[in-house]
Amino acid sequence: MKHATMKVKKFVLHHYPATRSVRVRWMLHEILGDDFEVKRVELYEGAQYEAGYLVLNPNHSVPVLEIHWEDGSIQHMLESVAMVEWLADHYSERELCPHPGSGARRADYMQIMYFAGAWLDMMLWQIRIHTHILGEDEADQKTLDRYRGKFIDDGEPQILARLNKHEYILDDQFSAADCIMGHIVFWAKAYGLCQGERFDAYLATLMQRDSLAKSLDDLATFQIAPEKNQPIIEHFNG
Ligand SMILES: N[C@@H](CCC(=O)N[C@@H](CS)C(=O)NCC(=O)O)C(=O)O
Numbered sequence: 048m049k050h051a052t053m054k055v056k057k058f059v060l061h062h063y064p065a066t067r068s069v070r071v072r073w074m075l076h077e078i079l080g081d082d083f084e085v086k087r088v089e090l091y092e093g094a095q096y097e098a099g100y101l102v103l104n105p106n107h108s109v110p111v112l113e114i115h116w117e118d119g120s121i122q123h124m125l126e127s128v129a130m131v132e133w134l135a136d137h138y139s140e141r142e143l144c145p146h147p148g149s150g151a152r153r154a155d156y157m158q159i160m161y162f163a164g165a166w167l168d169m170m171l172w173q174i175r176i177h178t179h180i181l182g183e184d185e186a187d188q189k190t191l192d193r194y195r196g197k198f199i200d201d202g203e204p205q206i207l208a209r210l211n212k213h214e215y216i217l218d219d220q221f222s223a224a225d226c227i228m229g230h231i232v233f234w235a236k237a238y239g240l241c242q243g244e245r246f247d248a249y250l251a252t253l254m255q256r257d258s259l260a261k262s263l264d265d266l267a268t269f270q271i272a273p274e275k276n277q278p279i280i281e282h283f284n285g
Pocket of ligand 1: 066068109125127128
């Protein structure tokens, strides 16, 4: 546990607009204001498949979070939910998550983190790639319909049940779980899901936070689908 008491010198986030790296950018803005570095990775130009990037992340994806420790070592995290969770725990004085020893509220928080960041995320990823990324020869309407149906039938009622009880996804206090679920609801809306007033009101509440507005300040430069000749097409194996 050599890092247990060591301080972080700086964070560098490898990011592309509107993607899962927004979750982490949002969390970093919550905790550090603007005191971290963002490096844009041109996903559609295939920058994630370049040798230097693959050393950082063999999964060729964003986000990557570089943690520069005060002893000069650099640690790389590759999973967005783990990054958000770790940041909230590491800066526990910001009270962005229930303390690990806090019993039922912590269990509920962890449940939301992984329900949003693994289960719902998996459905949206299928919807996204079969709508916008895979070529006509690979995109499959049945897969698309199955995951849209599953998201609407299984996912949305569970999100709504929580939001109908509370202002935020965990309870009436903003938490790191909103960085994950909020991003999921934004993403779902872009694909015609999460329709309705309660979802809109949830996003409006989240958008009042400067940290989220800043994390979306490059949204206009997001490209929803690659052009036919862009390098990502040749390499993509998701
Ligand atoms: N489980 C990872 C997934 C990361 C991921 O798939 N990122 C996408 C953008 S949201 C990406 O960079 N894809 C580029 C590629 O696969 O070439 C996480 O949550 O961080």
